[in-house]
Amino acid sequence: MKILLLVFGKTDEDFIIEAIKHYEKRIKHFFQFEIEVISEPKLHGKQALKRQLDEEAKLFKSKIKDYDNVFLLDENGKELSSVEFAKKLEINMNTSKKRLVFIIGGPYGFSQSFKNKYSNNISLSKMTFTHQMVRLIFIEQLYRAATIIKGLPYQHN
Template identity: 30%
Template sequence: MRLVVIAVGRLKQGPERELAARYRARFEEMGRKLGFRGLSIHEIPESRARDAATRMAEESAAICAQIPEKSVLVVLDEGGKSMDSAAFARHLGSWRDRGIENTIFAIGGADGLSPELRRKAVVKLAFGAATWPHQMVRVMLLEQIYRAATILAGHPYHRA
């Protein structure tokens, strides 16, 4: 199974980008041994539309255009479900074991994701009740993906 993060906005040079790269590299190394075929990141440009609804619709349409068939869609949404790391790992392991070709993680821009895109999601995931900048959400997601791999591998990184 291939993991794909589709995110609105670019990570600029700085600590967030460095952390994202570190967790992605750690996952790539461990993930291959667990049957994952890689982790890619697609950055979608932020819409320049004047109103929030149009920006959200344009960004969500651009995300949808990047989602291959036979994919599981997970959206990062502040109204989503909080999930502990072990449950997250079980989801990834189950999708991998069922032969799902792609798991897509969608991170919206400042206005969020369209209701239509959120309805297509198998999982709506939140990192707590707080609202997080999309740059931080990307780093936290990549860390959780790496952590899930360590859980699936029985590696001591996750101690719970």
């Protein structure tokens, strides 16, 4: 199983870069994992927000294959415990889909049409985090889910 994380813009905080590398190395013991960074479109003028969301959706769609199972990391998505996320991940890993794609939207989230098309929405918390922190939190949760699935002693219940 391959898991792809799509994000806009590079991570620029050194401590986050190091922590992400740490978890990436650990995750690769369980499945193929890749982070793909997309350059964020910068639009200005009237209707810029709608155009930005539409342009971001186009960029994301260009990276998604028909066989992918897509999850949006969205503040209005469903909140899951780590164990619930692990179960969801395991179920999806056992389907015929070749790849799971998780997407962190731009600063304004996702367009409504994009959310309608890809309705698997997950929220990491009701709290607001920077996009850089969301990357790290999600990757740690992905690693935690892998250890839960394998029954390894990382998660404490």
